[in-house]
Amino acid sequence: MIELKNVTKMYGNFKALDNVNFKIEKGEVVGFLGQNGAGKTTTMKIITGLIEPTEGEVYVNNERISKKNSTKIGYMPENTPLYNSLTVREFINFMGEIKGIKRAERKKAVDEVIKILNLQSVEKKLIKNISRGYKQRVSFAGALIGKPDILILDEPMVGLDPKQIIEIRNLIKSLKGAHTILLSSHILSEINQICEKVIIIEKGKIIATDTPANLENQISNNIVNITVEDPKNNIQRIKEKIDEIDEIKFIKNISKYEKEYEIKVIGDSDIRKSLMTISPEFDITIVELRKSKSTLEDVFVNLIKEEEEI
Amino acid sequence: MWAIAKKDFRALFYSPIGYVVVAVFLAAMGIIMYLLSIESRSIDFNIVYQYSAKYSLPIISALLTMKSFSEEKSADTEKLLYTASRKTTSIIIGKILAVVMAVGVAIIISVIYCLLFAKYGAIDLRLIITILCFMLLTMAYASVGVMISSLSESQIISAILTTFFLILPSFFSYGSGVFSYLALSNFYSRICDGRLSINAIIVFVSFTITCILLTSIEMKRNRKFN
Numbered sequence: 001m002i003e004l005k006n007v008t009k010m011y012g013n014f015k016a017l018d019n020v021n022f023k024i025e026k027g028e029v030v031g032f033l034g035q036n037g038a039g040k041t042t043t044m045k046i047i048t049g050l051i052e053p054t055e056g057e058v059y060v061n062n063e064r065i066s067k068k069n070s071t072k073i074g075y076m077p078e079n080t081p082l083y084n085s086l087t088v089r090e091f092i093n094f095m096g097e098i099k100g101i102k103r104a105e106r107k108k109a110v111d112e113v114i115k116i117l118n119l120q121s122v123e124k125k126l127i128k129n130i131s132r133g134y135k136q137r138v139s140f141a142g143a144l145i146g147k148p149d150i151l152i153l154d155e156p157m158v159g160l161d162p163k164q165i166i167e168i169r170n171l172i173k174s175l176k177g178a179h180t181i182l183l184s185s186h187i188l189s190e191i192n193q194i195c196e197k198v199i200i201i202e203k204g205k206i207i208a209t210d211t212p213a214n215l216e217n218q219i220s221n222n223i224v225n226i227t228v229e230d231p232k233n234n235i236q237r238i239k240e241k242i243d244e245i246d247e248i249k250f251i252k253n254i255s256k257y258e259k260e261y262e263i264k265v266i267g268d269s270d271i272r273k274s275l276m277t278i279s280p281e282f283d284i285t286i287v288e289l290r291k292s293k294s295t296l297e298d299v300f301v302n303l304i305k306e307e308e309e310i
Numbered sequence: 311m312w313a314i315a316k317k318d319f320r321a322l323f324y325s326p327i328g329y330v331v332v333a334v335f336l337a338a339m340g341i342i343m344y345l346l347s348i349e350s351r352s353i354d355f356n357i358v359y360q361y362s363a364k365y366s367l368p369i370i371s372a373l374l375t376m377k378s379f380s381e382e383k384s385a386d387t388e389k390l391l392y393t394a395s396r397k398t399t400s401i402i403i404g405k406i407l408a409v410v411m412a413v414g415v416a417i418i419i420s421v422i423y424c425l426l427f428a429k430y431g432a433i434d435l436r437l438i439i440t441i442l443c444f445m446l447l448t449m450a451y452a453s454v455g456v457m458i459s460s461l462s463e464s465q466i467i468s469a470i471l472t473t474f475f476l477i478l479p480s481f482f483s484y485g486s487g488v489f490s491y492l493a494l495s496n497f498y499s500r501i502c503d504g505r506l507s508i509n510a511i512i513v514f515v516s517f518t519i520t521c522i523l524l525t526s527i528e529m530k531r532n533r534k535f536n
């Protein structure tokens with residue numbers, strides 16, 4: 001469990017975090033989303049005890065964070081800082097050792113994370129000689145060794161190729177339940193499949209906390225994309241017949257006869273059937289009809305826009 | 311603590327620094343021995359260590375400690391240390407130990423010098439005490455270097471400042487001013503002269519503890535204001 005209460009962080013006169021509140025329950029996997037400079041890393045550093053908040057409190061498993069319970073947290077910092085002069089195995093062993101894992105149990109623990117992260121093929125290589133994708137996993141391994149209750153992962157997937165992103169995603173999925181996980185990203189699609197909750201931060205303020213599904217519905221502007229043959233240019237007249245239509249916007253000419261429009265609908269009724277029945281009255285032939293759903297990316301962009309308008 | 315000491319020790323000998331420092335120390339020792347042998351036929355190793363403590367130890371301490379925290383800071387790996395280990399003081403002590411171990415390598419080799427030249431001088435209890443106290447002095451010097459390196463991301467600045475702080479007092483240490491207390495090599499000289507001074511040992515140890523405390527205060531301050 002992680003809880004932040006009224007956390008504010010000043011860097012000199014600059015307010016990096018402004019009254020941040022959120023709670024992550026035990027076993028949850030939570031995505032932490034924000035643009036560059038939004039305050040993700042700052043928040044994570046505060047949770048790990050690396051820096052202290054200017055105001056507010058942080059609780060980990062119902063205790064205020066201190067050095068004593070910091071070993072319950074596995075932290076993967078951004079930009080994967082590692083010791084280049086150690087081999088992969090030596091590094092993981094070192095992380096286990098400073099976390100206080102006894103010598104007798106350490107070898108087993110190291111073997112285990114090497115297996116979980118598929119690092120067998122590089123375990124004897126010096127860290128400076130392995131590829132970026134492997135470095136990222138070694139850093140993850142350093143966080144994971146010792147089975148901490150809580151994992152704080154700062155952009156664990158940045159710079160990975162699609163195949164590796166899927167692998168890391170599956171890994172995080174498999175850790176679900178056994179660990180409470182907070183992972184940050186700029187890209188929603190990267191994390192929405194594995195997180196049951198998303199926290200969105202912008203300019204140091206939390207602007208949304210919800211499930212990916214609820215966020216989608218939150219601004220589910222009901223939009224229908226339609227491609228028509230409309231020789232008499234009657235399309236705007238459909239509005240007279242269907243009250244729920246808010247706006248019909250021209251998008252583009254598909255061919256000489258076919259045009260694409262976007263229809264914005266008030267409320268959440270489905271107007272596709274009415275469109276089908278009504279369009280012949282206006283000599284409109286529907287070539288394609290599709291209900292478009294707002295994606296989480298839209299939600300994200302929208303929330304940030306709203307925030308800027310305030 | 312040991313984990314950090316081992317890691318830093320390895321890093322020193324992974325880069326050329328460790329070897330360079332051992333070589334410099336032994337070369338300086340050779341020069342001191344040569345100069346002493348001009349004056350007299352027998353070499354008193356107590357005096358060899360005394361001069362080493364005064365002139366070469368400050369420089370090699372600076373070279374060995376310049377990476378301690380500066381490198382962790384610039385590579386951002388200090389985050390790993392601070393979040394994973396329970397106590398900040400054990401990080402600092404580990405870093406000091408690594409330097410003491412590296413100097414220890416040089417000292418072990420220097421003992422071979424002593425054995426080779428034993429027909430001139432003699433290895434006796436007094437020399438053993440001199441050597442053991444040399445390690446304590448190294449610990450005190452290393453703690454200054456580690457402290458200074460915790461203030462800066464730049465290794466060069468750390469090295470220059472450390473050398474400066476360790477060598478400077480010995481130039482102003484005549485008489486009984488403040489500098490005479492900061493000039494740890496003066497205390498060491500007494501031991502080399504054959505006066506086993508409990509005072510000196512207390513000074514070395516308390517000096518080290520003070521540096522460790524100051525370093526840990528600096529680290530706490532960093533957490534608050536950074």
Ligand SMILES: Nc1ncnc2c1ncn2[C@@H]1O[C@H](COP(=O)(O)OP(=O)(O)OP(=O)(O)O)[C@@H](O)[C@H]1O
Pocket residue numbers: 011014016034035036037038039040041042043078186536
């Ligand atoms: N030590 C510092 N001193 C001054 N300002 C800082 C410091 N660290 C971060 N900041 C500022 O605080 C803000 C938040 O930074 P933070 O690193 O938390 O953002 P982020 O969300 O992690 O961004 P990114 O996605 O780029 O990693 C930024 O504007 C940054 O410039």
Ligand SMILES: [Mg+2]
Pocket residue numbers: 040041042078154
């Ligand atoms: Mg960041």
